[in-house]
Each structure stands twice: as C-alpha cells, then as structure tokens.
Amino acid sequence: MNIGEVAKKSGLPAKTIRYYEDIGLITPLRDTNGYRSFRESDMHKLAFLGRSRALGFTIEDCRNLLALWDDQDRASADVRAIAKEHLEQIERKIADLQAIRDTLSHLVQTCAGDGRPDCPILAKLEKFPT
Amino acid sequence: MNIGEVAKKSGLPAKTIRYYEDIGLITPLRDTNGYRSFRESDMHKLAFLGRSRALGFTIEDCRNLLALWDDQDRASADVRAIAKEHLEQIERKIADLQAIRDTLSHLVQTCAGDGRPDCPILAKLEKFPT
DNA sequence: ATAGGGCTTCCAGTAGCTGGAGGGTCAAGG
DNA sequence: CCTTGACCCTCCAGCTACTGGAAGCCCTAT
Numbered sequence A, B: 001m002n003i004g005e006v007a008k009k010s011g012l013p014a015k016t017i018r019y020y021e022d023i024g025l026i027t028p029l030r031d032t033n034g035y036r037s038f039r040e041s042d043m044h045k046l047a048f049l050g051r052s053r054a055l056g057f058t059i060e061d062c063r064n065l066l067a068l069w070d071d072q073d074r075a076s077a078d079v080r081a082i083a084k085e086h087l088e089q090i091e092r093k094i095a096d097l098q099a100i101r102d103t104l105s106h107l108v109q110t111c112a113g114d115g116r117p118d119c120p121i122l123a124k125l126e127k128f129p130t
Numbered sequence C: 001a002t003a004g005g006g007c008t009t010c011c012a013g014t015a016g017c018t019g020g021a022g023g024g025t026c027a028a029g030g
Numbered sequence D: 001c002c003t004t005g006a007c008c009c010t011c012c013a014g015c016t017a018c019t020g021g022a023a024g025c026c027c028t029a030t
Helices: A003-010 A014-022 A040-054 A059-070 A076-110 A120-127 B003-010 B014-022 B040-054 B059-070 B076-110 B120-127
Strands: none
Touching: A003 A014, A003 A040, A014 A040, A040 A059, A040 B120, A059 A076, A059 B120, A076 A120, A076 B076, A076 B120, A120 B040, A120 B059, A120 B076, B003 B014, B003 B040, B014 B040, B040 B059, B059 B076, B076 B120
16 A cells, blocks of 8 residues: 555545654555555554554554553553553543633633723733732 | 743743744844843733733734734724634634533443443444434 | 556654754842 | 852754655666
C-alpha cells in the first residue's frame, strides 16, 4: 500500500504518517522506487495511533501504549496506569476550563456590548486579583 | 523598576516579560546600562496580560484587548465579541474533553489493572471506530 | 511527448514560552 | 581595590505535534 491509500484508510494525513515514521512510531518498508510500502501491520498501528491521539494521549504515551500492545506478556496494570494518569490530567484540564468559562460567561453577560466604551470585561482584566 | 522586581510583582517570569517585549506587547524604557526600565504603565499592562492569559486568551487576543483597553473611545461591543468568541471556543473544548473523559473513565474502570495481559483499553484502541 | 497526479526529501513555521551559554553590571564585604 | 554573588543582557535552541511549501522524481494515460 502506498501512503495515499493508507492515509485514506486510516484517516491520517500523509504528512502525519511521514512524521510518525520520522519519530520512529512506524517503520514501513520501501519499494525499489523509494515509495513507502505499508503492510497491514503498519496500517493497524496507524489506526491505533489515530484512536489514541483522538483520546488525547501524547505521542510519548502512544509510543508506550504501542509497545505494550506489541508485548503479548504485558501487564494490564501498565496500560491502566497510563490511561489513569491521562484521565486525571484531562479532569484537571476540564476543571480549569470550567473555571475560566464561568468567569468569562459572567463577564460576557454583564457587558452591554454596545457602542459605549464602558466595559466590565476590561475592568475585570484590569483589576481582577489573579 | 528592573525586570526582577516586575517579575515578582506581576507573577510573570522574567523570560516571559522579555518575550512580550520581543513581540511588541510592551515597550519598556532602557537605562544607560542597557537594563530594561519599567514604568508603572508597563507594570499595569503586564498585569493585564497575565490575567488575560490566565483566562486563556491567545496572545493575539491579548494584543487586541490591550489596544482596546488603551483606546478610550472603544466600543464595548468589540471587547465583548472577542470574549464571546473565546468563550465559545472554551465551551467546545470542554465538550470535547468531557467526551474523552467519559470514554477514558469507562475504559479505566473496566480494566482489571493487574498482572494479566488481558486489557480492554488496548482492545478498544485496536478496534474502536473513530 | 506531455500532462496529471502521486510520491520523495528537506526546510521553515505554528504558539508561547523555556533553558542555557556566554558575558556585562552592581552593591556589599574583606 | 578586589572579589563574590546576584542581577541583568543577547542570542540560539528546543519543546508539541504537526502543517505548508518548494523542488524534484515516478507512473500512467493520451
């Protein structure tokens, strides 16, 4: 399979696939003409990567998950630890964003949003104790 | 005021303050020895920037907010538009993260997390239709 | 032969800093 | 007067995870 086909099947841009090769996540073969030649197993890995990335795992997490995936003798605890740590990060991020959202939505609501210069948003940014 | 003092007062690292000067957000004076010399107005702007950034506004948003802040004749509608757009982005991001969190927390719950290789997390990453 | 599409590499840029090298400046203590 | 240590300076590189573009080869169809 050439990169175009793999890109279509996996949903990942060709650029991204080349990048994943660059950083050693996959190692497709090469045809005599220099074109990358993807096996089913490469395709499989790319799909795995696409899903992991869609769940917000970092590339390094993905690298580790991929290694665990390849290892038939892995302990599920290792996988779970990565996922749990990631989950906690996500939860922290959600909490942060919710706090921001609350502040911001309050500000947007109290701002007249008309032609006058008077603006509680700027007032808050000016004075709000961080 | 030297950069160290400003850093302490504003809570921003000196590196960041220099960076903000680099990209034209502030323009402190210079002493004869080459040291940056910050006025109260610079300090004030940095505090404004710190708060805007803490609310997740991009640097470009900050630049625009700062310009509006400086402009006594601004229309509050302009400020509100920036904040509202940002708020909507935040809300989208929260929704995305919540979806991820739900998937992930379900996976973490169903994974035994013991020494056995059997792992629903990897199974999901392998098969889940993106 | 030529046109098009697909493939290759390599370089640069994105956002918002952050770390470090290499060096000048200043105030206090010996 | 000299040294020490805490400042300050500039410039360059690196971080994440790609993305865009230039320059050029390959393959198929007409």
